[in-house]
Amino acid sequence: MTDLATVAPAGQLAVASQWQLIWWAFRRHRLAMASLVIVIILYVIAAVPGFFAINDPSQQNARAAFHPPQGIHLFDRAEDGGLQVGLYFHPHKLTRDPETLAAVYKEDPARKVGISLFGRGYTYSVLGLFTTNIHLIASADPKQPLFLFGTDRLGRCVWSRIMQGAQISLSVGLVGVFLSLAIGLILGGISGYYGGKPDFVIQRVIEFVLALPTIPIWLAMAAALPQDWPAITQYFMITVILSLTGWAQLARVVRGRFLSLRTEEFVTAARLDGCGEGRIIFRHMMPSFLSHIIASVTLAIPAMILAETALSFLGLGLQPPTISWGVLLREAQNIRSIATAPWLFAPGAFVVVAVMALNLLGDGLRDAADPYNK
DSSP: OOOHHHHSOGGGOOOOOHHHHHHHHHHTOHHHHHHHHHHHHHHHHHHSHHHHOSSOTTOOOGGGTTOOOOOOEEEEEOTTSOEEEEEEEOOEEEEEOTTTOOEEEEEOTTOOEEEEEEEEEEEEEETTTEEEEEEEEEESSTTSOOOTTOBOTTOOBHHHHHHHHHHHHHHHHHHHHHHHHHHHHHHHHHHHHHOHHHHHHHHHHHHHHHHSOHHHHHHHHHHTSOTTSOHHHHHHHHHHHHHHTTHHHHHHHHHHHHHHHTTSHHHHHHHHTTOOHHHIIIIIIHHHHHHHHHHHHHHHHHHHHHHHHHHHHTTSSOOTTSOOHHHHHHTTOSHHHHHHOGGGGHHHHHHHHHHHHHHHHHHHHHHHHOTTOO
16 A cells, blocks of 8 residues: 555645644634724724824814714715715704703705815824824815714814724733733743742732732722823823733633643753753743633733723723723713713723624634634
8 A cells, every 4th residue: 555645745745833723723713803803903093093083182172062973975966966976074053042042063964075085184193203194084174173973072073082092992901911911921930830839929929819809909009099190100000000910810821831831741852952941931831822822811901901991981090181992981971971962972882892802802812722622
């Protein structure tokens, strides 16, 4: 009988790496792939929020307070009766209700204001590298601003503030998780690789951290932050607070992986070959479960985002004029917002979409990285 492995040309034999196998398994998870696209879009917005914003998110306009959302139109009737294609919107006129004297906005269908793609608007910074005034969409008439999601009580554009808030709300999740990851990998690695007294001490610390009630600890530590601190300091401290309780579970996972791998044959072979401990840990042991760590980190980001949103919503996290989704939702917790300005709850929809997309992405990565999953 002919041995196929010996007669097959060497060029036709291919060995898939671990990452290729994970990618092939991940591509079959349609929800995870769709979530990956959504997450990429959200983080692109967070990287350059000014490009997607329409108006200056901090600019106040008392004459446009609680302005309702304006729709964007694509098709219009030309003067000759034909169909005309072009982006435009109808500006609103501010009137007063004769009985209640309340401000009432009415759309003026007789007036049309064009919308420019990659138009000019307010100047913003791109990642602190350079400044520009190019936006994805902009009103062709600077005197007639477009309020896609309406305005708040100070006449600030809600859509632009949501775009700007994405930068802080989404980056808090990333930075917080990476801090937790660093602490968890270091302490979990020491505990699992060396064992003995270091393992005993670290495990008792982990048990103490896990025994603490997370939400009350967050509330107490966030409430202790001085309200007059600069926005950057508040942001950094909120991130540290969220990270202090998030590393323990990851450290336990890492410890278990190191305990199971330190007696494997490839680790023993590396020791006999004269490899140092650092090379054994980072070159041989850690890559074998790095995919699992990535999946765990992806699932931890939504919890960080929700925590920041909840703390800011309760007034214990970031404070105005800092813009985050939690700060924006805090401004909507009054009767008038519920009754007359429901568009102020729009940041909540972005929180839900971001959390669901990250959770589904994490589920897909976890299933793809699981060697026993079929």
